[in-house]
Amino acid sequence: MKLEPVECYTKEAVYRAVFESNFDLVPFIPYIRTQTKTLIYEPQSMLIFKWGSLNTKKNYQVALRNKEIKIGLVEDRTERQKIGEELLEFLTQLISKKETLSPSCEPVKRPPVLEIYKHLPKTNCKACGEETCLAFATKLNLLEVELENCPEILKNIENL
Numbered sequence: 001m002k003l004e005p006v007e008c009y010t011k012e013a014v015y016r017a018v019f020e021s022n023f024d025l026v027p028f029i030p031y032i033r034t035q036t037k038t039l040i041y042e043p044q045s046m047l048i049f050k051w052g053s054l055n056t057k058k059n060y061q062v063a064l065r066n067k068e069i070k071i072g073l074v075e076d077r078t079e080r081q082k083i084g085e086e087l088l089e090f091l092t093q094l095i096s097k098k099e100t101l102s103p104s105c106e107p108v109k110r111p112p113v114l115e116i117y118k119h120l121p122k123t124n125c126k127a128c129g130e131e132t133c134l135a136f137a138t139k140l141n142l143l144e145v146e147l148e149n150c151p152e153i154l155k156n157i158e159n160l
């Protein structure tokens with residue numbers, strides 16, 4: 001487990017908690033999707049979903065890719081510890097009962113650029129590496145950037 005700074009984000013210390021899995025998570029994604037709110041799903045490669053922690057009473061965006069799990073945003077190691085163990089327990093239980101779930105392989109309809117833009121803060125802060133929020137929305141629509149690159153949208157994830 002480690003903390004990864006969110007790039008270019010200078011207003012306050014924010015991190016992503018990063019965990020390594022012992023096995024490839026991709027085959028389990030269609031099952032995990034049935035019990036979570038999918039934000040982005042790419043068959044055979046990744047899932048980003050919304051997850052609420054009972055420990056911290058906060059919502060997080062969780063990204064699963066192969067053997068990697070990223071949770072954003074967290075403030076420090078204590079928060080990482082609290083949510084990390086809880087999320088791993090959640091995933092372990094979900095995977096263990098996968099025989100009772102009907103896998104969901106339906107693609108997620110990608111929202112249009114302006115719909116994505118509506119959810120962005122429109123501050124053009126450049127923390128994502130793009131010049132404007134509209135440029136970020138356009139690249140997100142094309143899956144050229146990751147949702148988690150915008151720390152502001154992560155902070156507002158409760159509203160998604």
Ligand code: SF4
Nearest residue numbers: 125126128133136150
């Ligand atoms: S999408 Fe907009 S608010 Fe989010 S990091 Fe990029 S410029 Fe800043």
